[in-house]
Amino acid sequence: MSKIPEQELLNPAQISQTLGITPNNIKRLTGEGYLEVQKQVNFKNGVMQLFTRTQAHGLIPAMPRIKQAWERYDNYHQGGNRMAKARTYRHQSYRNKVNRKEQFLNSINELSQDRQAILIAAYYLYYLNHYAKAGSSYLYDLKETVLHTLVKNYYHRDKCFKISFIEGTNKIALCPECRAKANNQHLSYLEYLDKTGGCLKCTREYKYYSLYEFTIGCQDYRFCFHTPYATAKKWFNKHTMPPRKECPEREGAYAFGRAIYDSEAMAVELIEVIDELQKFLAVFEIEPLINTY
Numbered sequence: 558m559s560k561i562p563e564q565e566l567l568n569p570a571q572i573s574q575t576l577g578i579t580p581n582n583i584k585r586l587t588g589e590g591y592l593e594v595q596k597q598v599n600f601k602n603g604v605m606q607l608f609t610r611t612q613a614h615g616l617i618p619a620m621p622r623i624k625q626a627w628e629r630y631d632n633y634h635q636g637g638n639r640m641a642k643a644r645t646y647r648h649q650s651y652r653n654k655v656n657r658k659e660q661f662l663n664s665i666n667e668l669s670q671d672r673q674a675i676l677i678a679a680y681y682l683y684y685l686n687h688y689a690k691a692g693s694s695y696l697y698d699l700k701e702t703v704l705h706t707l708v709k710n711y712y713h714r715d716k717c718f719k720i721s722f723i724e725g726t727n728k729i730a731l732c733p734e735c736r737a738k739a740n741n742q743h744l745s746y747l748e749y750l751d752k753t754g755g756c757l758k759c760t761r762e763y764k765y766y767s768l769y770e771f772t773i774g775c776q777d778y779r780f781c782f783h784t785p786y787a788t789a790k791k792w793f794n795k796h797t798m799p800p801r802k803e804c805p806e807r808e809g810a811y812a813f814g815r816a817i818y819d820s821e822a823m824a825v826e827l828i829e830v831i832d833e834l835q836k837f838l839a840v841f842e843i844e845p846l847i848n849t850y
């Protein structure tokens with residue numbers, strides 16, 4: 558295969574924008590043979606697939622037909638009424654999202670530049686987290702970069718940005734001997750671990766289930782993000798170690814006291830999310846991780 562120039566390759570955010578679909582529907586297109594993965598880029602937290610611009614653009618005229626076929630398939634398999642309701646709901650949710658974004662940007666208008674920047678970053682980080690959780694784990698690399706940048710530039714400087722450390726247990730993997738014992742006693746590995754705690758030969762990953770909790774609370778908005786202990790421990794020294802807290806709060810975004818709905822969460826396009834977060838990073842001279850042009 559001849560080498561394809563980089564500007565001829567599109568990432569999932571660019572494909573979603575070009576074809577008017579969600580990142581999850583890209584999987585549908587590849588599964589049905591309309592789109593081929595040309596290249597895989599390894600991120601720390603997952604793999605990002607790339608596709609050719611030519612193939613994506615060639616699909617544009619076929620998309621209305623493909624979307625209709627998906628609709629028929631979903632109606633058949635999941636019930637027409639339910640799907641019609643879901644579509645009406647999606648449309649409403651799209652309009653809500655546009656309104657809410659406007660509302661959000663207006664409500665923070667009066668704040669200092671710094672506060673606006675941190676809140677906008679938190680707002681888009683919340684969406685990014687949703688996309689990452691929905692199956693695009695490579696996006697966690699961008700989440701980590703944004704959180705690390707917030708730590709470096711805002712922690713201990715702005716009181717709306719708080720961090721806590723939540724201590725969790727170690728991860729234990731049973732050694733072959735303990736696995737054999739568990740099998741003999743007809744116990745699952747988890748049951749055996751609960752009963753015995755394993756032996757000294759079992760491997761332990763120290764504080765594996767510990768995490769850092771980042772909260773950004775300002776005006777009527779509150780955002781909460783988590784990062785594993787192993788990822789973020791190197792961001793702090795003994796003078797900046799975040800205080801301990803007993804148990805984590807739910808990760809998410811809260812406006813006026815209520816959690817933002819999933820429909821709201823999926824409504825902001827991935828390309829906009831990446832672009833806005835990378836604009837935030839650019840202020841601190843951090844190069845973009847993912848192309849958005």
Ligand SMILES: [Zn+2]
Binds near residue numbers: 756757758
């Ligand atoms: Zn053991």
